[in-house]
Amino acid sequence: MTGFVLCIGVELCFATPLGFASERPIRVPMLGSAPRIDGYLEDWKDQSFSDGVWDIQRLRHAPWYDARRNRLTDHGNEPRPEDDLRARYYIAWDSKFFYFGAEVTDNVNDVNDPNHADKRWYFKDCICWFMEGPRDRRNEQFGQGDNAFCFVIDRRRPKYAAWWRHGAPGRQYIEEPLPATSVDYQIRFNPWGRGRDDYVLEARVEMASTFGRSDPDWGPPRRGHEYGLEIVHTDPDGGDYGGHFIIYGTGDDDSSWARMILSEPQSPIQRLTK
Ligand SMILES: [Ca+2]
Ligand SMILES: [Ca+2]
Ligand SMILES: [Ca+2]
Numbered sequence: 080m081t082g083f084v085l086c087i088g089v090e091l092c093f094a095t096p097l098g099f100a101s102e103r104p105i106r107v108p109m110l111g112s113a114p115r116i117d118g119y120l121e122d123w124k125d126q127s128f129s130d131g132v133w134d135i136q137r138l139r140h141a142p143w144y145d146a147r148r149n150r151l152t153d154h155g156n157e158p159r160p161e162d163d164l165r166a167r168y169y170i171a172w173d174s175k176f177f178y179f180g181a182e183v184t185d186n187v188n189d190v191n192d193p194n195h196a197d198k199r200w201y202f203k204d205c206i207c208w209f210m211e212g213p214r215d216r217r218n219e220q221f222g223q224g225d226n227a228f229c230f231v232i233d234r235r236r237p238k239y240a241a242w243w244r245h246g247a248p249g250r251q252y253i254e255e256p257l258p259a260t261s262v263d264y265q266i267r268f269n270p271w272g273r274g275r276d277d278y279v280l281e282a283r284v285e286m287a288s289t290f291g292r293s294d295p296d297w298g299p300p301r302r303g304h305e306y307g308l309e310i311v312h313t314d315p316d317g318g319d320y321g322g323h324f325i326i327y328g329t330g331d332d333d334s335s336w337a338r339m340i341l342s343e344p345q346s347p348i349q350r351l352t353k
């Protein structure tokens with residue numbers, strides 16, 4: 080007997096086609112005090128959710144890995160794959176905002192897109208948090224409740240560098256800059272003094288003016304609320320479409336995104352004396 084025969088009702092069949100979306104959920108801690116958005120994560124990263132360093136070798140063993148979509152490109156004279164792109168990602172929440180952080184090793188900063196359009200963040204160095212809130216069991220592609228908060232790693236901070244792809248009731252793929260009043264972010268380059276194109280990204284996005292617009296069912300955040308989460312990190316490094324990490328999901332289908340639960344505050348890891 081196969082697993083498909085055991086599907087009871089439409090919702091279960093939708094919820095489990097990819098296997099990993101129903102794995103142990105990501106529990107994202109609430110912050111007790113609001114961070115300063117200054118490009119330094121030390122004021123909150125130990126209280127946030129992070130599951131360590133991601134590089135292409137680790138991705139290769141993740142359940143959602145697909146070599147066509149999780150990829151790096153070779154332009155000649157490349158460093159080791161892990162020095163082409165690797166990162167730690169951080170996420171937390173409070174009563175008004177989601178907080179996003181990343182510490183990134185990248186060999187080349189590339190934000191020049193030969194066919195630039197404001198919405199083409201995925202042809203530039205960019206980190207994008209895909210989130211559905213509230214999470215439901217419908218397969219949607221940037222429909223109601225789906226939001227992508229994208230940060231192009233551009234020293235010039237153009238208006239399109241903080242981008243919002245989202246849905247709304249009856250609408251998909253609305254593309255616009257994040258409203259200036261909804262977002263705050265900082266990028267700090269060469270944070271460790273070993274590579275001029277390494278960077279730290281620190282950002283916050285207001286929930287009510289984003290999730291509240293994409294889904295009338297959204298309500299102010301409470302512990303236990305369930306969201307969907309995927310991270311897309313792009314790294315063209317010259318040329319057109321280039322390197323991609325896709326973490327916790329397989330792309331735009333929100334039913335593939337990980338379950339994420341708003342959770343209680345978390346104390347930093349304590350090290351023992353022996
Ligand atoms: Ca900070
Ligand atoms: Ca790179
Ligand atoms: Ca890059």
Ligand SMILES: [Ca+2]
Pocket residue numbers: 211214215216217218219333334
């Ligand atoms: Ca959905």
